[in-house]
Amino acid sequence: MEMEVEDGKIINVRPDKDNPINKGYCCRKGRTAKYYQDNADRLDYPLKKVGDHFERISWEQAISEIAERSLAIKKQYGGKSFAMVGGGNAAAQGEGPFAKAFLSGLGSCYWYNPIGVEFMGVYWSHGKIYGDQLHYTEPDDENSEVLIYWGSNSYVAHNYVNGRRVIREASQNPDKLLIVVDPRLSETARMADMHIQPRNGSDGLLLRGLIALIIERGWQNQAWLNEHAEDYARILPWFFGFDYRKAFEVCGVSYKQAEAFARILTTRRWGMHQDLGIYFNRNNTLTSYLCLILQAVCGVASEKGGAVLIPHVIAKSTTSDENDPKTVRTVETNSFPVLGFYPEVVLSNEIMSDKPERTRAIFCTLSNPLRSYPDTNKLTEAFKKLDLLVVVDVVMTETAEMADYVLPARSGYEGYDFQTFVFTYPDIYFSVKRPVVPSKAERRDGAKIWLDLLMATGGMKKPPKWLYDAAEKAVKSGDRMSFFFKALAYMISQNMNMDIFPAMLGEVMGEAMGSPVLALAWAGMLISPLAGTGQVEKAGIKPLGFHPVLEKMPKMKDFFVMDAAFQRVYEHPEGAIIGIADTETQLKNYVKYPGHKLHLWCEEIDRAIQELTPEKEEAALKLPKEYPFLLSSGRHSDGGVNNMMRNHPKMNAYRDYYKLSMNPADAAAQNLADGETVRVVTKAGEITIPIEVSKQISEGYCMIPHYFGHTYNGKTYGMAANLLVSRDEHDPITGNAYFRYLPCRIEKLGGDAQ
Numbered sequence: 001m002e003m004e005v006e007d008g009k010i011i012n013v014r015p016d017k018d019n020p021i022n023k024g025y026c027c028r029k030g031r032t033a034k035y036y037q038d039n040a041d042r043l044d045y046p047l048k049k050v051g052d053h054f055e056r057i058s059w060e061q062a063i064s065e066i067a068e069r070s071l072a073i074k075k076q077y078g079g080k081s082f083a084m085v086g087g088g089n090a091a092a093q094g095e096g097p098f099a100k101a102f103l104s105g106l107g108s109c110y111w112y113n114p115i116g117v118e119f120m121g122v123y124w125s126h127g128k129i130y131g132d133q134l135h136y137t138e139p140d141d142e143n144s145e146v147l148i149y150w151g152s153n154s155y156v157a158h159n160y161v162n163g164r165r166v167i168r169e170a171s172q173n174p175d176k177l178l179i180v181v182d183p184r185l186s187e188t189a190r191m192a193d194m195h196i197q198p199r200n201g202s203d204g205l206l207l208r209g210l211i212a213l214i215i216e217r218g219w220q221n222q223a224w225l226n227e228h229a230e231d232y233a234r235i236l237p238w239f240f241g242f243d244y245r246k247a248f249e250v251c252g253v254s255y256k257q258a259e260a261f262a263r264i265l266t267t268r269r270w271g272m273h274q275d276l277g278i279y280f281n282r283n284n285t286l287t288s289y290l291c292l293i294l295q296a297v298c299g300v301a302s303e304k305g306g307a308v309l310i311p312h313v314i315a316k317s318t319t320s321d322e323n324d325p326k327t328v329r330t331v332e333t334n335s336f337p338v339l340g341f342y343p344e345v346v347l348s349n350e351i352m353s354d355k356p357e358r359t360r361a362i363f364c365t366l367s368n369p370l371r372s373y374p375d376t377n378k379l380t381e382a383f384k385k386l387d388l389l390v391v392v393d394v395v396m397t398e399t400a401e402m403a404d405y406v407l408p409a410r411s412g413y414e415g416y417d418f419q420t421f422v423f424t425y426p427d428i429y430f431s432v433k434r435p436v437v438p439s440k441a442e443r444r445d446g447a448k449i450w451l452d453l454l455m456a457t458g459g460m461k462k463p464p465k466w467l468y469d470a471a472e473k474a475v476k477s478g479d480r481m482s483f484f485f486k487a488l489a490y491m492i493s494q495n496m497n498m499d500i501f502p503a504m505l506g507e508v509m510g511e512a513m514g515s516p517v518l519a520l521a522w523a524g525m526l527i528s529p530l531a532g533t534g535q536v537e538k539a540g541i542k543p544l545g546f547h548p549v550l551e552k553m554p555k556m557k558d559f560f561v562m563d564a565a566f567q568r569v570y571e572h573p574e575g576a577i578i579g580i581a582d583t584e585t586q587l588k589n590y591v592k593y594p595g596h597k598l599h600l601w602c603e604e605i606d607r608a609i610q611e612l613t614p615e616k617e618e619a620a621l622k623l624p625k626e627y628p629f630l631l632s633s634g635r636h637s638d639g640g641v642n643n644m645m646r647n648h649p650k651m652n653a654y655r656d657y658y659k660l661s662m663n664p665a666d667a668a669a670q671n672l673a674d675g676e677t678v679r680v681v682t683k684a685g686e687i688t689i690p691i692e693v694s695k696q697i698s699e700g701y702c703m704i705p706h707y708f709g710h711t712y713n714g715k716t717y718g719m720a721a722n723l724l725v726s727r728d729e730h731d732p733i734t735g736n737a738y739f740r741y742l743p744c745r746i747e748k749l750g751g752d753a754q
């Protein structure tokens with residue numbers, strides 16, 4: 001984006017025409033960034049809870065007291081008592097590795113963030129099938145003949161680059177088909193050539209039926225399967241003899257439409273974009289897994305115009321293997337991590353546990369778990385039991401209100417910053433955001449806060465002066481690589497682990513570059529999963545020049561190429577193309593199994609799929625009498641960005657988003673009028689909210705936004721959607737919560753409609 005700044009204030013925000021990917025497009029949410037930056041609740045000084053109020057303290061006092069209290073907890077109860085919460089939202093992801101290093105220094109690996117609520121099922125499934133949890137499939141928009149949006153309302157959510165543009169293009173292009181699978185007439189579905197409306201929560205059954213139909217007709221892409229899949233024969237019993245006609249009936253999809261869909265899937269090149277309609281729904285791991293099986297059976301996995309593995313520039317984390325005895329599980333619920341992240345839904349159980357090693361101290365950054373995590377009531381109760389809660393945020397949040405220490409962070413516009421969630425294909429794009437406005441008062445770079453705490457708790461000793469000097473020399477001369485090799489040698493001499501090493505580079509190189517996050521972007525790019533895949537060279541990137549190390553050790557070339565890629569990004573504040581992906585080598589680059597073949601069968605799915613029958617699903621989908629409606633506790637709209645922007649009153653001045661949307665027939669049946677305030681009750685709790693009657697919502701279903709219950713400048717706006725979400729209902733395999741599938745009832749309050 002392009003920020004217009006006057007007197008240190010953002011006065012206007014526009015999309016940047018020079019950006020090679022969005023080419024001058026951004027969504028409405030991005031354009032309201034100034035309300036996030038200049039906000040009545042911005043934090044300026046470290047605060048300490050004294051009695052029932054906060055007192056301003058110095059940074060020195062904050063760091064030393066937090067370190068002291070952490071070490072005391074560690075001494076008495078051990079490293080498992082600590083958890084990190086956050087570091088995964090759309091701002092400031094460069095801070096994450098520093099927070100992780102601090103946590104690791106204390107001897108814990110419990111890291112909770114939205115990956116542990118959205119992507120557990122889908123990453124886990126990729127892990128099983130592709131042998132790697134990091135790279136996952138998205139459509140090759142440009143070359144596909146058919147684009148599918150399954151449980152994703154990208155036209156409004158903008159959940160991937162140029163979302164609305166891509167949908168418009170596909171909708172208008174006579175040679176492209178746009179198919180949407182969504183029970184309701186979403187904004188994306190309205191643009192579609194084909195709209196499939198399964199009953200809410202029945203996607204798994206629909207997928208099993210579609211695959212069974214395809215296999216029975218012999219429409220599968222056998223040649224592709226023979227070449228790229230290891231064990232196709234082994235999954236056949238999942239589909240042979242499966243009563244798909246009955247399955248479609250339970251899903252509420254006509255046989256004719258299902259058959260037409262299956263025909264398209266097996267004769268065209270297609271890619272599928274899935275999101276929260278699946279990930280926040282019943283059995284989302286099984287459903288995500290079956291999506292991948294469908295891609296394989298149709299032979300579109302990793303093919304041009306198909307469902308391609310999107311390259312990552314900076315890795316969020318590394319694959320976890322729950323069957324490895326060395327993988328640490330949680331103390332109370334025995335939950336395992338996926339890609340290093342633990343399921344959010346168990347956090348309150350882990351705190352409220354009676355076991356001595358239970359979670360006792362939480363460090364939270366870039367997150368407001370008391371608004372964004374499942375089960376606000378239970379989590380609030382649990383947070384009261386913590387021995388230590390430290391919150392780093394840009395504003396005073398509902399979670400920060402409960403903290404022992406609140407530390408003021410610089411916003412993404414006051415410091416360097418980057419995103420690990422940038423997925424573009426085939427052009428591989430990356431950017432590092434620069435500071436555009438000066439920071440005020442005593443706000444500090446989040447990364448710096450964790451580095452200070454890491455050193456104060458003895459997780460890393462202060463690196464030697466000669467290393468800082470080497471970094472300074474490297475930045476001055478432009479020869480960063482000589483410094484990198486010195487740092488590597490230092491790391492080895494110190495027996496430093498791989499969680500601490502990036503933080504150490506960020507600390508030392510950060511001093512020289514002026515920002516630990518900028519330094520980390522460089523270090524992260526050096527060890528990028530792109531390195532050595534040949535994709536960066538395709539963008540015309542070569543080592544920056546002659547270097548004696550490269551001369552002596554040509555094997556080091558990948559590091560030098562990535563250093564040059566960083567240079568390109570550094571010179572382009574609008575971001576740069578640093579690689580070109582090619583479909584031919586994707587499986588070779590990213591499938592971690594021998595021979596780069598997909599493994600389609602897995603034990604957990606073999607067990608779970610036995611339950612996925614029309615009869616059992618029919619019974620399971622029946623709603624209890626006391627909760628006859630289904631609620632989606634959350635909806636991405638034009639006006640809300642999770643909890644990030646906290647409903648600044650000016651941000652959405654023209655429209656009030658705090659509404660329960662319901663179908664006109666349902667409203668009429670309950671004698672409810674548009675605008676009337678109702679009570680929504682679920683197993684977990686209740687809220688009051690005005691209703692909005694809308695044909696966009698299917699019968700029996702209702703939706704609320706998830707970014708309310710915030711106090712801004714002393715006034716509270718709406719109520720938290722997570723008051724209604726139960727921690728007890730979640731995916732049985734990996735643990736994603738069911739935010740999009742909550743049985744509820746709607747009670748009339750008796751007041752007149754306004």
Ligand SMILES: Nc1nc2c(c(=O)[nH]1)N[C@H]1C(S)=C(S)[C@@H](COP(=O)(O)OP(=O)(O)OC[C@H]3O[C@@H](n4cnc5c(=O)[nH]c(N)nc54)[C@H](O)[C@@H]3O)O[C@H]1N2
Nearest residue numbers: 029090151152153157159181186200201275276277635636
């Ligand atoms: N600018 C900006 N944009 C953002 C963000 C940001 O920070 N900034 N945040 C992003 C984030 S974190 C996310 S996760 C994305 C989310 O993006 P989306 O997942 O697109 O958002 P939702 O509004 O939850 O849309 C889910 C859709 O699933 C449908 N659905 C509900 N139940 C079912 C079902 O049973 N089956 C099927 N097939 N569909 C169902 C719903 O009707 C709805 O249309 O948005 C992102 N958008």
Ligand SMILES: Nc1nc2c(c(=O)[nH]1)N[C@H]1C(S)=C(S)[C@@H](COP(=O)(O)OP(=O)(O)OC[C@H]3O[C@@H](n4cnc5c(=O)[nH]c(N)nc54)[C@H](O)[C@@H]3O)O[C@H]1N2
Nearest residue numbers: 089114366367368372392393409411412633634642643706
């Ligand atoms: N009921 C329900 N709950 C949901 C969802 C739903 O659909 N329904 N959606 C879920 C999804 S998809 C997601 S991704 C999560 C998101 O939930 P979270 O991970 O909690 O992230 P955000 O809500 O985006 O932002 C949280 C905090 O980041 C702070 N922040 C902003 N900039 C900075 C910064 O530069 N530094 C620091 N330290 N802090 C900063 C903001 O002030 C805010 O308090 O919510 C999930 N929760």
Ligand SMILES: [Mo]
Nearest residue numbers: 114115118642
């Ligand atoms: Mo999300």
